[in-house]
Amino acid sequence: MAVEWNKQETLDLLKELVEIPSPSGYTMDIMKAIKKHLSDWNAEYRMTQKGAVIATIQGKDQSRHRLLTAHVDTLGAMVKEIKPTGRLKLSLVGGFKFNAIEGENCLIHKADGTTLSGTILMHQTTVHVYKDAGTADRDENNMEVRLDEKAFSADEVRALGIEVGDFVSFDPRFAATDSGYIKSRHLDDKASTALLLQLLKQLKASGEELPHTTHFYISNNEEIGYGGNSNIPEQTAEYIAVDMGAIGDGQTSDEYTVSICAKDSSGPYHYGLTRHLIALANQHQIDYKVDIYPYYGSDASAAIGAGADVKHALFGPGIEASHSYERTHIDSLKAAGALLHAYVMSPLVTE
Known part of the structure; x- marks a missing residue:
């Protein structure tokens, strides 16, 4: 059984996440809810001293790992x-x-x-x-x-x-419209968290074997700059931050595609890994945009700044009105979810 996109499950999980208050520094309740889900799905996980959760699915190659992260802390x-x-x-x-x-x-x-x-x-x-x-x-x-x-x-x-x-x-004021739009505070980054958790759940249910052991790092301090910069398993070769694409004047990102970030305020992301994501999107006919976010940092850039020796990249759903009353479309969530699955099933980048 292969992993398949489930629109309603994704929306239900996203609504649950955004309605649990979790400003940076006060994330105990949402982490408790996430751990409950992971236990229900029989997922292996551990907690860090900073309060993050790292779930792991063993892959065929256990010597070189991947790490995917999204954050649940909010403004x-x-x-x-x-x-x-x-x-x-x-x-x-x-x-x-x-x-x-x-x-x-x-x-x-x-x-x-x-x-x-x-x-x-x-x-x-x-x-x-x-x-x-x-x-x-x-x-x-x-x-x-x-x-x-x-x-x-x-x-x-x-x-x-x-x-x-x-x-x-x-108050998040979550609303899902008949036309496919999702309006809410804190889609940054609970939309990506919902996608990561859905992927993990479906991989556990399907038994689909991953080519590499993969970690799902749910961080809780990203909005203040250091959410995913520690507790990175030493076997990790690739580190992907799954976070929002910023929309505005001069940007290519929109609410209907997955946004792949080539550069943000920290500098360029790893060229080979970014090109790998673009190639996967083309191969699987996933709608995407490549963008540069001028006033942006991620857990991946925080990890690089902390000295992690990994290839790093960033992609996620396009979010309108970031850090305000945000909006995206179900098409963007579906595209980001498809790229997530294509990525975890692909080989590691060699250069």
């Missing part, structure tokens, strides 16, 4: 200050701007494991009162969390169990 925030008014000042976690979360519902994750809800707004929101409601800077001084609680002072907020350092997660 988020932490409580920076409890204002005298009872509103919360935020410190951002990850590389994004305050305007990307204006008007978003959120959860404050208290130390006791419970949550309280709120909304992220400008202090000068009311246009009937503030003349500069539209022009004031969207920054940490003007934006705040309005709690859904009758708490009008710092002491009253603290009495609710909220403190400086508590994590804040954003």
